[in-house]
Amino acid sequence: MMKTISHMPKGYVCPFCQVTMGLDVPGKGTKQNDVIFQNDYVTAFVASKWWPNNKGHVLVVPNQHFENIYELPPEYAAEIHRAAQLTAFAMKDTYSCDGITTRQHNEPAGSQDVWHYHLHVYPRYKKDLFYLTKGIQTNPDKRIMYAKKLRTWIENHLHK
Ligand SMILES: [Zn+2]
Numbered sequence: 612m613m614k615t616i617s618h619m620p621k622g623y624v625c626p627f628c629q630v631t632m633g634l635d636v637p638g639k640g641t642k643q644n645d646v647i648f649q650n651d652y653v654t655a656f657v658a659s660k661w662w663p664n665n666k667g668h669v670l671v672v673p674n675q676h677f678e679n680i681y682e683l684p685p686e687y688a689a690e691i692h693r694a695a696q697l698t699a700f701a702m703k704d705t706y707s708c709d710g711i712t713t714r715q716h717n718e719p720a721g722s723q724d725v726w727h728y729h730l731h732v733y734p735r736y737k738k739d740l741f742y743l744t745k746g747i748q749t750n751p752d753k754r755i756m757y758a759k760k761l762r763t764w765i766e767n768h769l770h771k
Pocket residue numbers: 625626627628629675676677726727
């Protein structure tokens with residue numbers, strides 16, 4: 612496999628490693644309250660930044676630190692997509708969205724800004740102008756309702 616360059620700065624404190632280890636990220640960053648699903652491989656949580664017409668979108672991350680798609684082992688990739696699919700069903704049912712979009716960014720030229728692989732899962736709505744809008748940092752309090760809906764849906768559908 613091709614060797615790729617890391618873009619992670621020296622001394623980088625990885626926010627997503629903190630989340631997967633059960634810690635809250637400081638400030639308005641991800642809290643344990645945002646987590647909607649976790650297994651041995653992956654953690655899914657409501658993103659701390661969200662899009663104005665696509666509120667409550669989710670990030671799925673591997674529990675081990677891999678910087679990008681080049682490093683991601685296939686067994687993690689499969690678990691990430693399994694969790695993304697579960698999230699998509701939960702969103703369809705609880706957000707009543709019209710569609711789902713996933714996005715994933717690698718390296719600065721690919722718009723990556725957190726140096727731990729993450730897959731975005733967005734609820735989509737007719738005329739939501741998704742590609743014309745940008746992510747805005749949200750208050751952790753505003754995320755609780757969205758996380759609770761998705762977490763409850765997943766809990767109810769995984770154990771039945
Ligand atoms: Zn990490």
